[in-house]
Amino acid sequence: MRVARRAQDITPFHVMDILAQAKKLEAQGKDIIHLEVGEPDFNTPQPIIEAGITALKAGKTHYTPALGLPELREAIANWYLTRYQITVSSEQIVVTPGASGALMLVMGALLERDKKVMLADPGYPCNRNFARFVEGKAQSISVDASTNYQLTANHINEYWAKETSLALVTSPSNPTGTVLSNNELTELVKVVQTKRGHLVVDEIYHGLTYDGLVTPTVLSVDQNAFVINSFSKFFGMTGWRLGWLVAPEEYVPVMDRLAQNLFLAAPTIAQYAALAAFNDETLAILEQRRQQFEQRRNTLLPVLKDLGLEIKATPQGAFYIYAKATQLFSDKIANSMALTQHWLQQAGVAVTPGNDFGDYQAEQHIRFAYTTNQHRLLEAVERINKLGN
Numbered sequence: 095m096r097v098a099r100r101a102q103d104i105t106p107f108h109v110m111d112i113l114a115q116a117k118k119l120e121a122q123g124k125d126i127i128h129l130e131v132g133e134p135d136f137n138t139p140q141p142i143i144e145a146g147i148t149a150l151k152a153g154k155t156h157y158t159p160a161l162g163l164p165e166l167r168e169a170i171a172n173w174y175l176t177r178y179q180i181t182v183s184s185e186q187i188v189v190t191p192g193a194s195g196a197l198m199l200v201m202g203a204l205l206e207r208d209k210k211v212m213l214a215d216p217g218y219p220c221n222r223n224f225a226r227f228v229e230g231k232a233q234s235i236s237v238d239a240s241t242n243y244q245l246t247a248n249h250i251n252e253y254w255a256k257e258t259s260l261a262l263v264t265s266p267s268n269p270t271g272t273v274l275s276n277n278e279l280t281e282l283v284k285v286v287q288t289k290r291g292h293l294v295v296d297e298i299y300h301g302l303t304y305d306g307l308v309t310p311t312v313l314s315v316d317q318n319a320f321v322i323n324s325f326s327k328f329f330g331m332t333g334w335r336l337g338w339l340v341a342p343e344e345y346v347p348v349m350d351r352l353a354q355n356l357f358l359a360a361p362t363i364a365q366y367a368a369l370a371a372f373n374d375e376t377l378a379i380l381e382q383r384r385q386q387f388e389q390r391r392n393t394l395l396p397v398l399k400d401l402g403l404e405i406k407a408t409p410q411g412a413f414y415i416y417a418k419a420t421q422l423f424s425d426k427i428a429n430s431m432a433l434t435q436h437w438l439q440q441a442g443v444a445v446t447p448g449n450d451f452g453d454y455q456a457e458q459h460i461r462f463a464y465t466t467n468q469h470r471l472l473e474a475v476e477r478i479n480k481l482g483n
């Protein structure tokens with residue numbers, strides 16, 4: 095077998111191994127509590143499903159334009175007006191197969207061979223692999239609780255090199271759930287402009303924020319930023335594979351060309367279904383779910399701390415808690431990989447080791463995804479507690 099260097103360099107997700115092991119244990123009759131998977135446990139809201147069925151029955155089974163259904167591009171543009179009170183033209187919207195498709199387009203269009211994209215470590219692992227895939231490089235910057243695990247204008251000033259051409263931030267973040275404020279976004283926009291680079295903001299967890307916070311979009315600070323978003327998380331549509339990119343209008347033709355060649359178009363049924371994502375009935379369901387996520391976070395934070403886990407920056411969004419686990423280590427279990435294995439095998443609790451999100455202090459951290467109900471969350475904590483060290 096001969097595999098191209100670029101494919102050899104793409105790293106796998108450890109969480110997939112954990113998931114596979116968990117499934118195996120389940121097949122043996124064990125009860126596993128899943129806190130490893132980064133997708134909502136709720137099914138897609140019913141109005142979206144109905145719209146999908148109607149589209150399917152009406153024979154909407156052909157390609158759409160590569161940039162997406164015009165009415166969906168309109169609906170997304172309108173979402174920026176209703177949710178953020180900002181005007182975005184539907185011409186700036188590119189509908190993609192998930193945020194993954196949008197990340198692929200952005201990296202493909204903006205990152206030259208051997209040039210670097212600056213990223214936070216810990217951060218979403220696929221980003222560095224996307225960079226590799228287009229023959230660019232990831233420039234990982236170690237971040238900690240002192241900057242809320244986010245890249246800041248200071249980082250950019252300090253580390254921007256002549257090969258750096260873009261900075262990618264995620265707010266709310268995966269794996270830490272931390273959020274960039276309006277001021278922080280403004281500072282990032284300014285500094286990236288002085289470096290003549292591009293700023294890409296992954297806003298995939300927008301809508302899932304807590305403590306009364308409404309996450310600002312970078313578009314209210316800079317109409318020329320590149321924004322990644324998706325129907326996967328807030329809208330509960332992971333399996334439909336639908337996301338979007340907002341790009342400055344002059345970049346849309348290149349995105350169109352790339353989309354035509356890389357995937358032709360996003361899934362048609364999913365696009366018709368998503369037309370129902372912004373109606374009042376759906377939004378009411380999504381708001382209830384957001385509240386449930388907030389309650390789960392509020393339940394889980396104190397009990398994890400009681401277990402001896404350190405949570406140094408309070409997560410204000412997404413559905414993740416990133417915790418330092420060193421207090422739970424022992425001679426036999428001396429890193430997060432070993433700890434996650436121990437919990438899975440001995441307690442039937444699946445979580446993700448920090449190694450999936452980068453290198454910086456990765457072996458000390460684990461990520462909990464509160465994508466299961468309160469009762470199961472508490473049971474997971476109880477099981478871990480019983481294990482002791």
Ligand SMILES: Cc1ncc(COP(=O)(O)O)c(C=O)c1O
Pocket residue numbers: 132191192193194195218264267268296298323324325326332336337
């Ligand atoms: C930060 C971030 N960006 C992008 C994605 C990709 O999501 P999708 O392609 O399902 O929209 C994920 C998925 O977990 C994510 O966490």
